[in-house]
């Protein structure tokens with residue numbers, strides 16, 4: 001039997017298995033092209049469990065492309081808060097504007113042209129919402145298929161193209177169930193990071209890796225690039241019950257509100273890597289990761305489409321972390337304590353003075369009292385932020401920033417979870 005014939009035999013088994021075993025997920029109800037688009041963009045890099053609630057709330061606020069197209073960007077960012085990867089939110093709004101203006105696309109090419117929609121997402125939307133036989137191949141699907149065929153191709157764009165054509169050759173009329181069935185199989189049975197649950201798999205009498213007992217030999221991955229480390233000073237400035245925030249103008253997390261911060265030189269002595277005892281990530285994808293380091297996340301298909309390249313979808317639907325981004329943790333013992341720092345607070349008499357006077361780099365000149373200090377780490381796709389946060393009470397509000405109460409910030413400003421460790425200082 002050829003590979004294609006073997007896969008042809010597998011298709012009806014998958015469809016039957018999916019219908020009997022699919023999870024009850026909110027985006028599987030009352031589906032339209034728009035709701036499928038919202039779900040697909042939210043699910044990039046994010047765990048299913050973290051998306052469920054956000055998806056429902058988002059659609060209550062923006063039930064159709066019309067409401068989303070007419071909303072302000074700040075409103076959309078606020079509704080997206082906690083999901084991370086905020087470029088997705090901006091892209092979703094732009095895509096909604098296109099749908100509102102031009103109607104729903106009817107071809108893969110038209111879907112692929114929407115903002116934020118790469119090859120994988122175009123395949124998923126075409127199959128799920130338009131009934132088109134367009135495969136959606138991400139790391140999740142590649143993992144399943146390389147196991148199924150015991151194929152030791154390195155997971156890259158060429159493998160993606162190859163398996164896209166393999167799937168196209170067997171794509172059934174039940175496009176939505178087939179596409180979602182593959183996703184579901186990767187999420188709950190043919191899982192990454194450890195042994196797949198082959199005894200529950202509808203393909204276990206056909207899958208070559210399983211028959212050879214080599215499930216964990218696949219997929220074969222390319223070497224990963226090392227992640228760049230950046231050190232940041234983050235200032236939570238407090239004055240008269242209000243806190244300073246500003247909109248980030250460029251790079252990673254562009255357009256989002258943040259605490260004033262600046263890149264700093266590596267501390268001396270360098271902080272020890274351990275001691276991350278308090279993960280500051282609350283129940284879900286906290287990533288504000290942008291796939292391309294300090295650039296916007298990669299979009300537009302190929303293996304660079306955010307989320308889909310590394311099997312993250314499967315990982316998250318299986319209950320693990322889907323995103324590239326995560327807050328690793330925080331530790332209370334700074335690696336760069338100020339020599340004059342006394343227990344709990346430190347007041348300078350010539351302006352803020354914290355190890356090398358970093359406040360000056362922010363242009364702050366007024367006096368301040370250091371109330372607290374702690375370190376936290378946030379991991380993006382290609383960058384890791386090692387942050388030292390300073391809670392500082394200032395005597396006058398610096399007009400360079402917007403000042404708001406903790407409640408106003410909670411209600412109106414999306415502060416990325418990269419800064420979550422320091423948000424707890426807002427009282």
Ligand code: SF4
Pocket residue numbers: 144147148189190191196197198199201202203204205207208209210215
């Ligand atoms: S039999 Fe096992 S390895 Fe093969 S597709 Fe199924 S779960 Fe994956």
